[in-house]
Amino acid sequence: MKFDLITKDSQSKARAGTIQTDHGVIETPIFMPVGTVGTVKGVHQRELKNDINPDIILGNTYHLYLRPQTSILEQAGGLHKFMNWDRNILTDSGGYQVYSLSSNRKIKEEGVKFKSHIDGSYHVFSPENVMEIQRSIGADIIMAFDECTPYPCDYRYAQRSMHMTHRWLDRCISHLEKTPLKYGHHQSFFPIVQGSTYKDLRQQSAEYIANAGAEGNAIGGLSVGEPAEEMYAMTEVVTAILPKDKPRYLMGVGTPINILENIALGIDMFDCVMPTRNARNGMLFTAQGTINIKNKKWEADFSPIDEMGITFVDTDYTKAYLRHLFSVNERLAAQIATIHNLGFYMWLVREARRRIISGDFRAWKDQMVKQMDNRL
Known part of the structure; x- marks a missing residue:
């Protein structure tokens, strides 16, 4: 993987660059649509490529391990071929899903024993087998196995968890070196900074992760319920330490406002289920603010869904029509x-x-944040 930093914003830490992998160029900053189980939910690959057109999407190790299982993915030739996607894929390590299964998992030094949400069967994730699973999935960027701590989190717990995440990182690196590639393309490995919302722990973790010398680095354990101001504060602490010549990925973030504010702090990569999950519940994001399209106020509004001319879907679709589709439970909605x-x-x-490239990012970002904070 090759990362080229093209330019930096003069009034913030925002940066524009490119990531080159065996599956093509990723222009940063980038948002990665979440394709949890081998699909971005409800979207054909044709629409994904032609209408949304991302350089990279995300797959989930936990879910793909359970279904369709790595044996099926290996027979298919990896996730790219299985889902007919010839661009970049990143897989998370399953650490966040293990965190979210708090009542159905047990964390030990060796790894995590958890109960499947599908059939109640027991499984174990360790740094070693998570590396093997991600080799079988075949993503272009793969993540270290970590523990994502909850918010709020006791300092001593956060500290113990962070050190264990670092030890797990060392085991991931050691095992990855012994585990061969399966599909002929390179896989780049990103470790993950942890430390909850404690500045000293985030500094320690960022230094440890930076010293690992990986091709890129990620920040985990944020966007788990903490106030946005704490998220931004921790991001700023970490980006000051992580190498400037490598991409930085803020995991699981977030709202459009969160994304712009974190771009201003030097983040290059994002993912979040919010645009897809909220869409299924009728919440639309626009440059003017958020719309609950189910509200009666849109019943006879025949203006386009997108009024800025940033067309993502057929312009013949109006707010009134989309509201109607939701009201009759039509899947097209x-x-x-x-x-x-x-x-x-x-x-x-x-x-x-x-x-960022044209030099007016800061003023544009500040204006967009004000606009997008509206409920229409």
Whole structure:
């Protein structure tokens, strides 16, 4: 993997760059649509490529391990071929899913024993077998196995967890070196900074992760319920330490406002289920603010879903029509809303990149944050 830093914003820490992998170029800053089980929910690959057009999407190690299972993925030739996706894929390590199964898992030094949410069967994730699973999935960027701590989190627990995440990182690196590639393309490995919302722990973790010398680095354990101001504070602490010549990935973030504010702090990569999950519930993101399309106020509004001319779906679809589809429980409603939201997220990061390169990112970001904070 090759990362080229093209330019930096003069009034913030925002940066524009490119990541080159065996599956193509990723222009940063970038948002990665979440394709948890080998699909971005409710979107055909054709629409994903032609309408939303991301350089990279995300797959989930925990879910793909359980279904369809790594044996099926290996027979298919990896996730790229299985889902007919010829661009980049990143897989998380399953650490966040293990965190979310708090009542159905037990964490020990060796790894995590957890109960499947599907059939109640027991499984173990360790740094070693998570590396093997991600080799079998075949993503272009793979993540270290870590523990994602909850918020709020006791200092001593956060400290113990962080040190264990570091020890797990060492085991991941050691095992990865012994585990061969399976599909002929390179896989880049990203370790993950932890430390909850404690500045000294985040500093320690960022230094440890930076010293690992990986091709890129990630920040985990944020966007788990903490106030946005704490998220930004921890991000700022970490980006001051992580290498400037390597991409930085803030995991699981977030709202459009969160994304712009963290771009301003030097983050290059994002993912979040929010645009797809909220779309299925009728919430649309726009440059003017958020819309609950189910509200009666849109019943006779025949204006386009997107009024800025940033067209992601057929312009013949009006707010009134989309509201109608939701009111009659038509599946097309969720599909249209999903394409719209993902298209908006992609427009947002690409416009941020354009503004960084042209030199007016800060003023544009401040104006966009004000606009997008509205409930329409």
